[in-house]
Amino acid sequence: MNLLDGVKILSFNHYLAGPLAAQTLADLGADVIAVEPIEGAFQRNWAVANHFVACDSVNHLATGRNKRSLAVDLKHPDGIAAVKKLVATADVVMENFRPGTMAKLGLGYDTLKAINPGLIYAVATGFGSEGPYKDRPGQDLLLQAMSGLAMRTGRADGEPTAVGAVIVDQHAASLYAMSILAALFARTRTGKGQLVEVNLYQAALDLQVEPLTAWLNGAPSPTPRGPAGIAAWFSPGPYGIHATADGHLAISMAAPKALAAGLDCEELKRFGEADSFSKREEITRIVATRLKQKSTADWLPSLEAARIWHAPVQDYRDLEADPQLKHLGVFKSAESAGGAQIRMVAHPARYDGRTPEVRLVPQRLGAQTREVLGEIGYGAADIDAMIAGKAVGVAR
Template identity: 65%
Template sequence: MDLLAGIRVVSFNHFLAGPLGAQILADLGADVIALEPPEGAFHRNWAVANHFVGGQSVNFLSTGRNKRSLAVDLKSPGGREVVARLLQGADVVMENFRPGTMEKLGLGYETLRETNPRLIYAAAYGYGSSGPYKDRPGQDLLLQALSGLAARTGRADGPPTPVGAVVVDQHAAMIYAMAILAALFARERTGKGRLVEVNLFQAALDLQTEALTAWVNGARAASPRGPGGIASWFSGGPYGIYATKDGHLALSMSPPGVIGQALEVPELAAMSEGDAFARREDIARLVTERLPQRSTAEWLPGLEKHKVWHAPMQDYEDLQSDPQLQHLGAFITTDGATGHPVTLISHPARYDGEVPRVRLVPQPLGAQSRDILAELGFSPEEMEGMKRDGAVNWPEGPQA
């Protein structure tokens, strides 16, 4: 995929939102150079469920593909020289340190734009670059709590519930990449770079645009979470997930009367569309009582006949055999950098019917350090000297 061919991105990102945002640009063909300290970035050692694949961190595997790895010590004179040369030809700089960190390293936006006015400088923060929360740790669960997302998730008779995936980080990564692409497009018209800033707090709000817009404009409900199994505070019945005889079914936005016909419940079949919110607890109760009387498979024909929006519950073990996901090529299994097979989640969009391929599996620390240094004009002797001094690093042996 060459949509961003010729665009060089220098990524100072760590952990999830930043590296994932950079991976999106890398999938699209940008030359993304991931800078890490000689000992490796934190996310390279983050296990996820205490699990490594062929010695590689799952967090790194999920955010590291299609990037070149440069291991460099930003605090050493040699490392600073490498970075200075690298930034001269950069189109985009990405970073997600706490506010002020890059300025302390002499790599802040105002400094870099003086020598590279076309530079897009993109920063992702927990809460923004200023304000009373700017120095707080920005982490997904904390943002789910602060943003109301956890308060609005779960059952009315249960506690606030965090979403089971790091949705704030991942949504922030999409916003991060989108904002950079918009800035690059504007630069093509104006010739000017700019500062792009995103933050996890607002990404968490953006995830809740529909519900939050309803709330701030006066919509209210008796509970912050849906009653009787309803999936959200603002939804009518039976919008939710219900137990069957042998599993669970999700019932979405279909009129109560139609659902009543499909489930053969006369009281429910007699309800109007206007009852969906006003009588949602009654609807949920009737569905809860009826569905356990048959298996999931036994319910499906009737739901399909009446065109009820529904889905049987799947868990992770079901996804790789799902026929639609197989058709879309949602999972990619390939040999990892250590020779151990790894399965990656593919880029979620197609371009002229094609999915961006995996040009580089997530790379060993510093795997491209020598190549990048050579491109910057350093001689082999200079490179070896910088490695001896600890300014740069690359792997020895087979991984090299």
């Protein structure tokens, strides 16, 4: 995949949002150089579920493909000098440190723009680079709590509920990559680089743009979470996830008449379409009671015949057998840099019917340090001296 062929990106990113955004651009063909501390970025050394595969954290396996790795000490003058030489050849610098960190290292926007006026300098922060929250830690769960997302998730008779994935980080990664692409496109017209900034707080709000806009404009919200098992405060009955005799089914928007037919339920026939909101709790309770009387598999044919939008609730173990995901080739297998078989989730878009390939599995720390430095004019002896002086690191 060469959509971004010729674009060089220096990624000073750690945790999830930054590395994932950089991986998205790498999938599209950009030459992404992951610039990491000699001891490795956070996502190499910490793993969700504390799970490592042949010494690679699963976080690194999720966000590290198609990148070259440069290990450098950003507090060493020779390391900073090498980075500045790299910046002169780059199109984009990405960073997601706390505000002010890169400037303290001598790598702030104004400094790097003077080296490379066409540079796109892209920053991801927790709350923005200015303002009263700028120094707060930007972590997914905290953002779900602060943004209203947790308060608006779950049942009305239950507690605020966090989403079971780090969706704020992941959405921020998409916004981060999108904003960089927009700036690259603008530069083709103007020749000018620019500062691009995204933050997790606004990403968390952007995830809620539909219900939040409704609330801002006076939509009634007697409870923050959906009553009677309805999935959201703003939804009609029986929109939500309901138990069957052996599992769970999601029922999306459906008129009472269709539900009466699909569920073979006389009780639902007395409701009209307008009752979906005004009598949503009553409708939902009837539907929930009826669904418990058969298995999930037994309900699927009649719901399909009634053209009710529905879906069985699947867990991760169900996904590998899902025929649509198989058709799309969503799960990729490869051999890791450590020699273990690994599974990865593919880039989520196709281009002329093709999904971007895995050109490089997630690399060992410093695997391309010599290669990258050689490309900007350092000789072998110079690189050896920098390694000996611990200005840079190479893969063990």
